Amino acid sequence: MQNFAKNVDVLTQGLKAGISGLMNLASQGSDPNSGVFFVNFNQDCTSLAVGTKTGYRLFSLNSVDHLEQIYENDAEDICIVERLFSSSLVAVVSLSSPRKLKVCHFKKGTEICNYSYSNTILAVKLNRSRLVVCLEESLYIHNIRDMKVLHTIRDTPPNPSGLCTLSVNSDCCYLAYPGSNTIGEVQIFDTINLHAKTMIPAHDSPLAALAFSTSGTKVATASEKGTVIRVFLVNDGTKLYEFRRGVKRCVSISSLAFSIDSNFLCCSSNTETVHVFKLEEPREELRRVPSENQGWMGYLSKAVSASANYLPSQVTTVFSQGRAFATVHLPFQGLRNVCAITVIQKVLRLLVASADGYLYVYNLDPNEGGDCTLLKQHRI
Known part of the structure; x- marks a missing residue:
């Protein structure tokens, strides 16, 4: 474990914080032809992780025109793969062993440790200080330096989709998860001091998506109804922004993600439109x-x-309510996807990774907004 702590210190030193998003495709909205179970962006959106029926792949996101594959593992069917920033540490869960978490050093091809839990692992979240494992009715908070369990949040409201998010900022190291399965309450938990911080009554309907800003001071929420996106102050639950995504009912929100500077918030769903809101x-x-x-x-x-x-x-x-500053019209609908806003080669881009097995890269004009132009489509 001492070597593990040393590896973390070396590999994460100087890495910048950013945005994150994830999507588990093993349940609904997946494309059986693509073989993709899971896609997610790492915490600073410098890489993309893809879990498939034959293993997992990691790609670098430093170019629009070229998607560089930096690692491929074809050992087993992977339904969750989380990379710690741009380090060599990954946390993986396989469909064949859904209760076991493995933490690996992918460059060395070694397994650092593994833990088994009482039920299926639905989500895993990482930052420089903590690793969080989400089960349907409990959350395990590990110290990432030695992987010891620091705290267990038991008897949480039923959370079959594993909805939760962990701030990437270790100074504001908060965990957000549903405080109810009947209304849209957000429970904010301080993972450093290990106590509940805030309960935010965000929506009348159950929660569907959550995202922290880079600093960890703001949290964005969406409900199962899917028409309104709200942004709150983490410290006291003050509502800062309210955006209208649309008026359609039964819209399933796939993901929410802030830009690194927290000036923009993107939202994707099971429709063909991705909305970008400007936090002015x-x-x-x-x-x-x-x-x-x-x-x-x-x-x-x-x-x-x-x-x-x-x-x-x-x-x-x-x-x-605020309206969308910019929009993306995807070439598909009805498939689960995850969106992100990042800077590639000094230009703002909007990324969408989908269950169809593709990464879509769009231009996002930070001044004019409007319809975003598709720049590149990469097979993942």
Whole structure:
């Protein structure tokens, strides 16, 4: 275990934090022809991991035109594979042994340790300090330096999809998971001090997706209804933003992901559209100057506020919700997928990895938004 701790220190030193996303394809929305069970981006979106019926593969994401495969393992059917940033450490779970977690050093081809749990492993999350294993009704928090179990959260509400997310920032090392299976409550747990931090009443319907900002200070949420995306302060649960994804019912949200600078939030679902929302701060001068001194804009603001008092609350809520800043129209629908926003070769890109076995790379204009152009499609 001392060697393991030393490896972690060496391999993770200087690695930058970023965004993460994951998707387990072994259940619903998978494409049987592709053989892909699982795809996810690592914590800083510098690589892509793919679990298949014949093993797993790791790809580098440093180029738009070329997708470099950096590792391939064809030992067994892999349904979960999580890489620790750009290090050689990976956590894997196979379909043939769904209760066993293996932590491996893929460059050396060695197994560092393995742990067995009482039930099927539904998700695994990593950062520099913690490794979290999610079962349907419990969560195990490990110290990543020696893999000892530090804490177990037992008797959680039934969570058959393994929905949870771990902040990539070790200074704000929070875990988020559903606090209820009937309404959209988010439980925030401090994995350093090992106690519950905040319970956020985010939605009326059960949760479908969660994502932390890079700093770990904000959390984005979506419910099973899938029409509204909300962003909250982790510290006290204050709602910061509310975005309307659409009006269709029965939309299944696949993933949420912040950009590294937390200026953008992307959302993908089982429809053909990926939405990108811009998290804009109010203009400083408008926050400082009283409304009566803002001339026409102050008058208009007052008029809108006054008229809102005569409208049904549902209508005024829709008026106050932000709309998509940019959109992507995928060449498929009905398949599970995971999205991410990252910088490749100094340019902002939107990535979508899908159960059809492809990675789609789109241009994202940070100033104009609008429809994103497909730049490249890679077989994974």
